[in-house]
Amino acid sequence: MLFRVDPTSTVPLGDQIAACVRRAVADGAAAPGERLPAARALAESLGVNVHTVLRGYQRLREEGLIELRRGRGAAIADGASPHRARLLERIRETVGEARGLGLTSDELLALVRTEYGAG
Amino acid sequence: MNRKSVARAALAILPFLLALAVDLLLFADRRDRLPDRLASHFVGNGRADDYAGRTSYLVVTTLVLLGTGLLWAVMAWTGKFTDRAYRTTVAFGYAVAGFLGYLLAVVLLINVDAPEDAQGRGQDVSFPMGHMAVALAVGAAAYGIGLLAAALGPVPEPAEDAGPGEKGERIELRAGEVAGWGRGADSWWLPLTGLLVLGGGVVLLFTATWPAALPALVLGLLVLSFARPYVTVDRRGITVSGLLPRPRIRVPLDRIEGASSREISPLTEYGGWGYRVRPGRTGVMIRSGEGIVARLASGRDFAVTVDDAATGAALLNTLIDQRRTDH
Numbered sequence: 001m002l003f004r005v006d007p008t009s010t011v012p013l014g015d016q017i018a019a020c021v022r023r024a025v026a027d028g029a030a031a032p033g034e035r036l037p038a039a040r041a042l043a044e045s046l047g048v049n050v051h052t053v054l055r056g057y058q059r060l061r062e063e064g065l066i067e068l069r070r071g072r073g074a075a076i077a078d079g080a081s082p083h084r085a086r087l088l089e090r091i092r093e094t095v096g097e098a099r100g101l102g103l104t105s106d107e108l109l110a111l112v113r114t115e116y117g118a119g
Numbered sequence: 120m121n122r123k124s125v126a127r128a129a130l131a132i133l134p135f136l137l138a139l140a141v142d143l144l145l146f147a148d149r150r151d152r153l154p155d156r157l158a159s160h161f162v163g164n165g166r167a168d169d170y171a172g173r174t175s176y177l178v179v180t181t182l183v184l185l186g187t188g189l190l191w192a193v194m195a196w197t198g199k200f201t202d203r204a205y206r207t208t209v210a211f212g213y214a215v216a217g218f219l220g221y222l223l224a225v226v227l228l229i230n231v232d233a234p235e236d237a238q239g240r241g242q243d244v245s246f247p248m249g250h251m252a253v254a255l256a257v258g259a260a261a262y263g264i265g266l267l268a269a270a271l272g273p274v275p276e277p278a279e280d281a282g283p284g285e286k287g288e289r290i291e292l293r294a295g296e297v298a299g300w301g302r303g304a305d306s307w308w309l310p311l312t313g314l315l316v317l318g319g320g321v322v323l324l325f326t327a328t329w330p331a332a333l334p335a336l337v338l339g340l341l342v343l344s345f346a347r348p349y350v351t352v353d354r355r356g357i358t359v360s361g362l363l364p365r366p367r368i369r370v371p372l373d374r375i376e377g378a379s380s381r382e383i384s385p386l387t388e389y390g391g392w393g394y395r396v397r398p399g400r401t402g403v404m405i406r407s408g409e410g411i412v413a414r415l416a417s418g419r420d421f422a423v424t425v426d427d428a429a430t431g432a433a434l435l436n437t438l439i440d441q442r443r444t445d446h
Contacts, residue, residue, distance in 0.1 A: 002290070002430055004298040029427070035303035037349060041360065045299035045353035 017056035025085035131195035135188025138220025155239030204399030206269040213265025218258035288433040299353035313343030378435035380428035
C-alpha cells in the first residue's frame with residue numbers, strides 16, 4: 001500500500017495517512033486481510049510521530065475499514081469494501097462542506113435523517 | 120541461441136555426471152567386498168553412528184548428484200546470469216560436484232573389506248577427518264576447472280535490459296510530499312520451516328549435546344522471526360523486516376541505481392527459496408512470481424518477491440530521482 005503525506009499541508013498528518021488507506025481500499029488496491037505496516041515502522045518510513053500514525057489507524061478502525069489486533073498489527077477489515085471506502089470519502093467531503101456553510105453536526109444529521117425519511 | 124543454452128546446461132551438469140560415474144564405477148568394482156549395510160553417517164571423532172543398505176547408498180548417491188546437477192543445469196540454462204556471474208555459478212557447481220563426489224567415494228572406500236556383524240553392518244569403519252580437508256581441496260580444484268570450462272564454453276548472450284530504472288515507471292509526488300510503500304509477504308512455508316528447524320533443535324538438545332543443538336535453535340528462531348515478512352520501500356531504501364525490529368534485511372537507497380518489477384523464478388535464478396546469495400545477485404525469495412528487482416551501484420541485483428511490486432519499484436525510482444536532484 002502506498003502512503004504519501006505532505007507535512008506542509010493544513011490537513012493533519014494522521015488524517016492524511018487514513019486517507020491513503022481509504023483511497024487504497026476504494027481503488028481496490030488493498031483487499032480485506034492485507035496487512036498495514038506496523039505503526040512504528042510507518043512512522044519511521046514517513047518521518048512522522050508514531051502517535052500520529054496511531055491516530056490515523058484509530059480513525060480507520062472507527063470507520064470499520066481496518067482491524068487492530070493485539071500483537072498481530074493492523075489489517076484491512078473483512079467488512080471493508082471499495083463501496084464502503086468511497087462512501088466514507090463522500091461523508092468526509094459532505095462534512096467539510098457543511099462546516100464551510102457553518103452548519104452544526106446536529107443540523108447536518110437532521111438533513112441526513114430527512115433524506116432517509118424521504119427515501 | 121537455443122543450442123547455446125543447451126550447451127551451457129550440459130556444461131553445468133557435466134561435473135555431477137562425472138562424479139556420479141566415478142562413484143558408480145567404484146561401487147560396481149568393489150561391490151563384492153562391501154558389507155550388506157554400509158557405515159554411512161559419522162560423528163565428530165570419525166566413528167560411524169548410522170548405516171545404510173547398499174541399494175540405498177546407490178539411490179541416495181544418484182539422487183543427490185543428479186538432483187544438484189539438474190538444479191545447476193536449470194540455472195545455467197534459464198537463470199539470466201550475466202557473463203561473469205554465469206562463470207562463477209558454473210564453477211561453484213563444479214566445486215559442489217567435486218566435494219560431494221569425493222565424500223561419497225570415500226564413504227564407499229572406507230567400507231571396503233569391513234567385517235560384518237550379525238545384522239550385516241560394516242564394523243571398525245571410521246572416517247578420518249583429514250578426508251574433509253581433501254574434499255575441500257578437491258572442490259577448490261574443481262572450481263578452477265569450472266571457471267576455465269565456462270570461459271572456454273559458450274557464454275550467455277548479453278542481458279536484454281541495460282539495467283532497470285532509466286525507463287521505469289515513476290510516481291508523481293508533489294514538492295515536499297513524503298511517500299512510503301509497504302506490503303506483507305506472507306507464505307505458508309516460512310513459519311512451518313521455522314517451527315520444524317526449532318523443533319529439530321529441541322530434539323537435539325535432549326538427544327545430543329547442546330553444541331549440536333545450538334545452530335538449529337538459532338536458525339529456527341531466525342526463520343521464525345521472519346515468519347511473516349513485510350517489505351517496505353521508503354526514503355531509507357528497501358527493507359524486509361520480520362516480527363521484531365531486528366534482524367532485518369535492508370539495502371540503503373544510496374546504493375540503489377534503479378528498480379523494476381518482473382516475474383522472478385526462484386529456482387532457476389536463485390537456486391531455491393529463502394535468503395539467497397548468488398554470483399551477481401542477492402534475493403529474498405518467498406514465492407515464485409512478481410517481485411522488485413533493484414540494480415545496485417556495485418552492479419549486483421537485489422530482488423524480493425512481493426505482490427504489487429510495480430508500485431514498490433516505481434516509488435523506488437522516484438526516490439532515486441529525488442536523491443539525484445537533491446545532490
